[in-house]
Amino acid sequence: MKNHDVIVIGGGFAGMNAAITAKLNGSEVVLITKQHPLRSHSSSSHSGVNVALNDGDSVEQHIQDTVESGDGLCDSDLVEKLCREAQEEVVRLDRWGVPFSRNESGLLDFVRFGGSSIARTAFAGDAAGHFILQVLYEQIMRLEIPVLQDCLVLSLVISDDKCRGVCYYDIPTGKTVIEQGNAVILATGGANQMFGTTSSAFSATGDGMAAAYRQGVPLMDMEFVQFHPTSLPGTGLVITEMARSLGGRIVDKNNKALSAKSGLKGLELMNRNVCSQAMTQAMTTKDGGNTELFLDCSGIKKDVIKRQLYETAAMLKDLQGVKIAEGLIPITPCAHRSLGGIKVSANGATQIPGLFATGGCSCSGTHGANQLGGNALLDNLVYGRATGIASSDYAASAVAKEVSDSFAEDQRKSLRNLVSRGTSGKDSQTAIRSDLQKVMNDKVGVIRHKDALMEAQKTVESLQDRYDKVGLQKYGGTFNTELCSMVELGNLLDIAGATVASALARTESRGNHYRSDYPKRDDKQWKKHTLVYRENSSHVVK
Ligand SMILES: Cc1cc2nc3c(=O)[nH]c(=O)nc-3n(C[C@H](O)[C@H](O)[C@H](O)COP(=O)(O)OP(=O)(O)OC[C@H]3O[C@@H](n4cnc5c(N)ncnc54)[C@H](O)[C@@H]3O)c2cc1C
Known part of the structure; x- marks a missing residue:
């Protein structure tokens, strides 16, 4: 071989x-x-991609913004390498032919993204x-x-x-x-x-x-898990942060800015976690129901839309029948x-x-x-x-060593086993996937709580049991997408289990992890990373 x-x-x-x-x-x-x-x-x-090349920007400022955004958990040596080597990487892409947008002087142009103190994203x-x-x-x-x-x-x-x-x-x-x-x-x-x-x-x-x-x-x-603030409800289609950078405002149905209502001035360009958390709080009514929020892009000039939001405008029009600069665009945070x-x-x-x-x-x-x-x-x-x-x-x-085909044979056996389980039962991988996605959406979203996370944990475990019982129609064949989806679902269940276990373990709020039962950052206990291990079929956080 x-x-x-x-x-x-x-x-x-x-x-x-x-x-x-x-x-x-x-x-x-x-x-x-x-x-x-x-x-x-x-x-x-x-x-786009961040690089500190704009007038008035510096690598040090990029480092500072990155560290602040990481809410006390960034490894500063790694951040420094990231920001220092950005220029070399972006220049290489430019030379290889990426058509980065330019300003009137022919230099790279930049937009300001949430959490950045200056326009730093080359697009x-x-x-x-x-x-x-x-x-x-x-x-x-x-x-x-x-x-x-x-x-x-x-x-x-x-x-x-x-x-x-x-x-x-x-x-x-x-x-x-x-x-x-x-x-x-x-x-x-x-x-x-x-x-x-x-x-x-x-x-x-x-x-x-x-x-x-x-x-x-x-x-x-x-x-x-980072939640992007501005997606079209129910679709996962994201309206780029550039829309907010260019003047798009997050508003309620009466066109009242959320920044004013929530007391978070400049909310649109705050870090995504801050924005998504403020939006989710505003969207949840006292009786646990939902109220809508919108993006108002009517203040963005037509020529700017053409230059910087062309694809977004086309997506909104083609898929949702919405004109970007007219009316209010419904938005909600989604897993990003x-x-x-x-x-x-x-x-x-x-x-x-x-x-x-x-x-x-x-x-x-x-x-x-x-x-x-x-x-x-x-x-x-x-x-x-x-x-x-x-x-x-x-x-x-490294010294190469011939690998035995028994590794592949073990895999073939386990895939064939899926077929031998039969497909006569009522359950299906489609139903399991949809139940997984629902529980993760509902219980492991922007705002989390121990009770909801425990429910999610139980559900993921029961989905794993169901997964272990459903079968495949056949092994092999050309483009057997049923088999591929089944393998992918098994992976999703494992990763969901690891995610829920880690979310339960971190009893504080920090960055993208907000716990309503532990709303404060707790540096004494939690200024550290979590590691989750798979031990037998359990997810053990250390
Ligand atoms: C809507 C959206 C917009 C974004 N915009 C920006 C942005 O403007 N700027 C920015 O910095 N970041 C942005 N991001 C984040 C950025 O997209 C990701 O960081 C990046 O795409 C990750 O690249 P990747 O190569 O790790 O993964 P991917 O692009 O997901 O590539 C994974 C590859 O692995 C292959 N693969 C997966 N499983 C298997 C398997 N079992 N066997 C064989 N192959 C496999 C896939 O086919 C694919 O080729 C955005 C993310 C989203 C969702």
Whole structure:
């Protein structure tokens, strides 16, 4: 069997950047992904990337804003690296061809995002993610890095306590195959499909997190889920923060600004957690019912909309029949980004030699309890690169060892077992997924409480029992999407369990984790990260 130097799982920003870097560092690299790289969730990052290049800005100010946004939990060395290396990363993207928007002098233009003290986010209209993904993919092709697409990674191959490859389900052929390598990078993105309303793509099912978690790797800070303040109710479609930066106001049905009602002046450009929490409080009536909030963009000039909100305006018009500058647009917070993930060091290393992780599936502590808008993409660039180099260096000195096909045979057996359970019962994976998404929405949302979290924990456990009983129609075959969804649902259940356990454990409010029963930040007890381990079938927080 061929032994690769570096295997990268995931073709989003983080995975492609890591793959490019490892290749340029001299490694032979293969990239495996369950969908075409250009269909990765990253393409929906519409707003942009932070870099302290604007007049009056500085790296120090960027560091300060990032640390303040993280609410006392950022690792300051990691923040410093993130902010110092931003310029190099953004200039590289610019040279590779990302059409960043320019000001009249031809220099990069910037918008101000929530939590930033100055306009610092470089943008490309409102489609930066789409352009960046295209440019990274161009580099993948230029460097002739092979891409195995439509391959769903099921598990890690661990032998002699080292990661030596992955086992994946080849979706077009229905075969379960092993890919062997000296180093494996998980860049599989987040897990927010566990929520019913989320801005994350359908592919965000926590596959990489679950694979590492099952091998004893802890997940860190899983309670911190960032909720984006301005999504269209029930859809997960997000109206970019740029709309608020350009003058969009959050108002009630009488066009009264929430900032005035809540006493939070400048609310629109406060950190996302502050905004989402204020909105959720305002939307909940005394009798537990709901009242609506809206975004009023009528103050934004037409030419500005054309230049900076073109895609957003088109989305609102095409999908909702709403004209962005006319009338009030209904909005509500939705699950946007999981800050937690596979615990990694500064160079993406996990506790298993040979296993690395980067991007949305990983957590190093850089962003603490809340991430500054525009810093996620930057993280994918800076730490995707660091992980690419570290994995490549590791691979160069690792000794390859032939992996037995028994790893794949075990996977085949467990998938066939799903078929042998039969499909005659009334329950289905669709019903389980929908119940999971409902309980996560209702009980593990912006405002949390012990009672609701305990209910969620019980429900997730009972969903796991139901999952263990439902079967598949068949194993193998061409594009067996039923099997793929079943695997993804198993991963979501594991990650939901870890998230709820972590949220229950943190008995304080900090950043994106707000507990109405513990509304204050408690530095004495909680100025620390949580680590959740999978022990047998339990989620144990330490
Ligand atoms: C609506 C929206 C807008 C955003 N806008 C911004 C922004 O303007 N600025 C910013 O800084 N951040 C933004 N973000 C955050 C940003 O999108 C993420 O940080 C980033 O996309 C994460 O990239 P990633 O490479 O880690 O994951 P992804 O882009 O999710 O890529 C994951 C990859 O892994 C593959 N994969 C997953 N599971 C498997 C498996 N089992 N087997 C094989 N392959 C697998 C997928 O196919 C995919 O290719 C936004 C997020 C959302 C939801």
